[in-house]
Amino acid sequence: MGTVDGKSQASAKAGGAARPRRQREAQSGQSVARDMPWARVFAPSGISGRRAAFIAMEAAVATLVMTGIAWLVDPADPLLLRTGFGWVWLVPVVFALRYGTLAGMASALLLLLAWYAPNTHAAHTSFPGSFFFGGFVLTLLCGQFGDIWIGRQRQARIANDYLAERLSILTKNQFLLRLSHERLEQDVLARPATLRDSLARLRTLALNDEDDGPLIGAARFLKTAAQACQLETASLFAWSGNTVQTTPVASVGEPFTLDTADPLVTEARETLALTHPESSAVSDAATGAEAKTRYRAVAPLLDAGGRHVALLVVERMPFLAMTRDNLQFLLVLAGYYADSVRHADISRSVLQAFPRCPYDFALDYARLVRLLRDTGVESSLVALVFDASELGVSLHEHVLRLRRSLDAQWPIVTPTERVVLTLMPLSGESAVAGYLLRIEENLRAQFGADFESAGVATHSMRLSADSPIERLHQFLRLCHADE
Incomplete structure (x- = not known):
């Protein structure tokens, strides 16, 4: 070639x-x-x-x-x-x-x-x-x-x-396009799963958990992470308080016992951050850390409250997979799974503030706020407000049927209005504009009416890591749907 x-x-x-x-x-x-x-x-x-x-x-x-x-x-x-x-x-x-x-x-x-x-x-x-x-x-x-x-x-x-x-x-241009297609094929082969697909799998895992172990859905989470981040040998160890179990709860590849004295494990427990042999912290802590450690990466799993959940230790992974983007991908999946393990506690504050809020909406809202706080990945909340007329009811029900698989919806019905709140993970302003355009084009094709002619009001906001419950209260008051 x-x-x-x-x-x-x-x-x-x-x-x-x-x-x-x-x-x-x-x-x-x-x-x-x-x-x-x-x-x-x-x-x-x-x-x-x-x-x-x-x-x-x-x-x-x-x-x-x-x-x-x-x-x-x-x-x-x-x-x-x-x-x-x-x-x-x-x-x-x-x-x-x-x-x-x-x-x-x-x-x-x-x-x-x-x-x-x-x-x-x-x-x-x-x-x-x-x-x-x-x-x-x-x-x-x-x-x-x-x-x-x-x-x-x-x-x-x-x-x-x-x-x-x-x-x-x-x-x-055709030559450059061919090179771009070859590079895209290589990227697809190197990373068979996208972030959206992986989060959708973890969300299904959290909403349908039936495991009785210390970490709910640990084996399925590790399998998903291994497929998305190309992990060859990795294990998940339960972490409660200051104690990390040395026996793995779930493993990919050959199971191994955790070496708590390993420099990577020590650094990850102290900094509560993902560490790998090339990280500056490990290099400063121990000279020749890459030669002394037997692990390739260690990621602590913390829930939205900052409590310890588990420790993900990677013993073997391809050299080409040791990239910043791939390790950040692994960190995002680990944080998302950690929230799902403690989803009852995480979403309790949302459900207490909004008793009629659906459980999956409260769970996803807490998860996405945590992702924004830890990794800076933005998500958005979109509201479509319909009137109580016959056309408004039909449009409201039709929009509910157009929900994407990764989105979470909260339908709110009041005596005068019907509101659809759509939580869009990993979506910024451009994704919100595309979503609204798609909905409007679909309504125009199905009912011959756009937002203006049908009297549909649209509101959107980006999730905030500061006072997320209060921001949600303000957004509902803006939509005249505050409880």
Whole structure:
């Protein structure tokens, strides 16, 4: 692949260097014979001034040569008037066809001067008016044809140069697109699961947990994390208070016992942050930490209240997977799972403040606030307010059926309004705008009404890590749906 790409790039560079030279040659020539060897001799390419000088010199020399040949054939009739055909007019006609009217008429005027050159001949012979009149008319007609053809040829050449340039640009863009597709394929193969897919799996795991172990759904969480972050050997150890169990609750690959004296484990427990051999904290804490530790990464699992849940220890993972993005991906999944383990406690404050709030909405709201506080990943809350008319009720029910799999919805019904709160994980302002546009287009297609004609009010806000319950209260008051 590398060899083929190198040849392609070399060919593209060589073609790019040779194209301007060919383009200049194409723009300087004015006839289809410009590529012939004799054309380069008699009419070489160059600037307009030099080219005009070459054309004038060529016309003068060719006319004089033709006149000399005619004089050698018949010195008494140097213009070959008595031959029955105006052979000498071939030179002006050729120049008129090739270079236009001016070149042809210049050659014809030289023939006229050649008539008066031999004084004795001009004195004893009457002037051949019809001969020169017919020759000039023929030269003018051929010059007119030559001018029109040269103009059309120049326009066609300009169009061809433009198309050639566009083709070169399209070729380069296609090459870049192919490289982008290859890179995308490599990324997809390297990371088979996206963040949205992984969070959707963890959400299903939390809402349908049936395990009786110390960590609910630990095996399924570890399997999801291994698939998303390319973990080969990893174990999950329960962590309560200051005690970390050395026996794994769940494992991927061969189970192993936790070494609590390992530098990575010690650093992770002290800083409550994900550590790996290349982290600066571990390097400062112990010289040659990468040689002393047997683990590749250690991630503490903390719930939204900051309480210890578990310790995720990775013993083996591919070298190419040891990237900042992949480790941050693992940290996000670990925090999301830790919240799901303690979901009853985490969502209690939301449910106490809003008794009619659905459980999954309260759980996701607490999780996303925690993600925003720890990792800076933004999420948004969108509200659609409908009136209590028959159309408003139909639109309200229709929007509820359009919920995405990862979103959480909270329908609120009041005597005067119907509100749909949609919690959109990992979504910023652009995602909210796209969501509203999709909903409006769907309503227009199904009911023939947009937000304005149907009287639908739209509100949105980004989740806040500071006072999330109060911000939700303010947002509900804005939608006239405060409980």
